[in-house]
Amino acid sequence: xxxxxxxxxxxxxxxxxxxxxxxxxxxxxxxxxxxxxxxxxxxxxxxxxxxxxxxxxxxxxxxxxxxxxxxxxxxxxxxxxxxxxxxxxxxxxxxxxxxxxxxxxxxxxxxxxxxxxxxxxxxxxxxxxxxxxxxxxxxxxxxxxxxxxxxxxxxxxxxxxxxxxxxxxxxxxxxxxxxxxxxxxxxxxxxxxxxxxxxxxxxxxxxxxxxxxxxxxxxxxxxxxxxxxxxxxxxxxxxxxxxxxxxxxxxxxxxxxxxxxx
Amino acid sequence: xxxxxxxxxxxxxxxxxxxxxxxxxxxxxxxxxxxxxxxxxxxxxxxxxxxxxxxxxxxxxxxxxxxxxxxxxxxxxxxxxxxxxxxxxxxxxxxxxxxxxxxxxxxxxxxxxxxxxxxxxxxxxxxxxxxxxxxxxxxxxxxxxxxxxxxxxxxxxxxxxxxxxxxxxxxxxxxxxxxxxxxxxxxxxxxxxxxxxxxxxxx
Numbered sequence: 341x342x343x344x345x346x347x348x349x350x351x352x353x354x355x356x357x358x359x360x361x362x363x364x365x366x367x368x369x370x371x372x373x374x375x376x377x378x379x380x381x382x383x384x385x386x387x388x389x390x391x392x393x394x395x396x397x398x399x400x401x402x403x404x405x406x407x408x409x410x411x412x413x414x415x416x417x418x419x420x421x422x423x424x425x426x427x428x429x430x431x432x433x434x435x436x437x438x439x440x441x442x443x444x445x446x447x448x449x450x451x452x453x454x455x456x457x458x459x460x461x462x463x464x465x466x467x468x469x470x471x472x473x474x475x476x477x478x479x480x481x482x483x484x485x486x487x488x489x490x491x492x493x494x495x496x497x498x499x500x501x502x503x504x505x506x507x508x509x510x511x512x513x514x515x516x517x518x519x520x521x522x523x524x525x526x527x528x529x530x531x532x533x534x535x536x537x538x539x540x541x542x543x544x545x546x547x548x549x550x551x552x553x554x555x556x557x558x559x560x561x562x563x564x565x566x567x568x569x570x571x572x573x574x575x576x577x578x579x580x581x582x583x584x585x586x587x588x589x590x591x592x593x594x595x596x597x598x599x600x601x602x
Numbered sequence: 603x604x605x606x607x608x609x610x611x612x613x614x615x616x617x618x619x620x621x622x623x624x625x626x627x628x629x630x631x632x633x634x635x636x637x638x639x640x641x642x643x644x645x646x647x648x649x650x651x652x653x654x655x656x657x658x659x660x661x662x663x664x665x666x667x668x669x670x671x672x673x674x675x676x677x678x679x680x681x682x683x684x685x686x687x688x689x690x691x692x693x694x695x696x697x698x699x700x701x702x703x704x705x706x707x708x709x710x711x712x713x714x715x716x717x718x719x720x721x722x723x724x725x726x727x728x729x730x731x732x733x734x735x736x737x738x739x740x741x742x743x744x745x746x747x748x749x750x751x752x753x754x755x756x757x758x759x760x761x762x763x764x765x766x767x768x769x770x771x772x773x774x775x776x777x778x779x780x781x782x783x784x785x786x787x788x789x790x791x792x793x794x795x796x797x798x799x800x801x802x803x804x805x
Binding site: 365366367368392393394395396397398399400401404405406407409412413416432435436439442443445446447448449450452461517520521 | 614618619620622623628629631632633644646661663675676757763764776778781783793797
């Protein structure tokens with residue numbers, strides 16, 4: 341198959357540019373672009389090389405397929421672009437696709453950083469509040485219930501003071517990973533403050549909270565330095581349907597538990 | 603409450619992004635099962651550190667993925683394939699500083715290339731000025747980027763968004779796009795400009 345006319349390449353870039361602007365898919369846009377162009381030229385193999393400031397050189401293969409070690413090394417020596425075997429894609433299209441993929445990745449990364457806590461990789465406070473609002477809206481519409489859980493690590497300051505901030509950071513990461521692993525798909529885990537974590541349990545009653553905390557501790561290594569966690573929870577729609585009120589109730593109960601445990 | 607955790611397909615992109623952010627990672631392959639979850643993950647990495655496989659496995663597990671995970675080391679072969687040429691090393695351009703001087707309304711960008719330093723200036727706002735001053739500074743260090751600035755803007759669809767600089771070749775041809783993400787606009791614009799002209803500087 342020969343090269344298409346320049347106008348055709350421009351049309352492809354134009355279509356992909358619109359897709360990139362309209363979509364928030366990020367990584368998935370890269371695969372959509374690969375799939376689209378491969379389909380257009382009836383290719384069974386295609387790869388994209390992207391160079392991004394934060395991610396460095398990144399290789400993508402059609403259909404999220406594995407790339408062999410030898411081929412990866414070949415690709416890494418090439419400039420950013422869209423590569424096929426045989427080479428049927430014009431240079432303008434190749435570099436244009438790579439630029440769009442780079443833009444999609446940069447936007448994905450920016451979105452990810454804006455909604456995630458850098459230390460634990462969990463959702464941040466802003467994303468947690470947005471998730472509570474979404475859960476409340478769905479709950480009102482479909483009659484679903486959900487429970488908001490707030491957790492605070494007991495003695496975290498002592499960990500920082502005794503073992504240093506590196507150990508403190510590791511403790512936060514460990515707890516965050518355990519929380520994420522203990523949740524079901526569709527539930528939300530977040531770091532909502534310094535040593536405070538949040539979770540949204542969809543279609544779950546307050547009784548589910550004890551089971552959640554048990555699973556979290558099962559996921560935590562025995563040498564984890566934090567000894568306990570204080571927990572507060574509030575459920576919708578029984579106690580409120582207002583996300584801010586649910587958060588306030590859960591936080592108050594957490595505080596009450598902390599006072600009692602002291 | 604069931605403990606079975608499956609990541610929905612829409613979260614695969616986030617998992618892949620997080621895996622690609624790991625030090626040395628250059629490629630990720632995710633074999634998907636019929637339900638859209640990942641059934642196998644392969645991570646391509648240049649000289650992976652001893653903890654890369656463990657970090658990748660932790661990330662995957664945290665996303666609720668219990669599929670096997672392989673790390674393919676591209677280490678030595680990759681280094682042989684892309685040796686830095688002496689020319690490239692000698693002319694490596696580095697950003698020294700990028701400032702907006704609010705009292706004069708001028709952007710200043712200082713670059714270094716080996717022993718040579720050059721300061722470029724432009725009396726525009728931080729985005730346009732950062733890009734134009736960078737092109738000026740490149741000329742000061744003896745390089746003549748064959749481009750002119752088409753646009754410099756901050757992509758506003760997300761909070762804390764990156765800056766995109768588009769350069770157009772003086773002799774015609776396809777535009778070059780550079781993207782960078784820094785706290786200050788002048789530095790973002792400058793780094794995005796350097797990113798856009800990078801391939802030409804290293805030739």
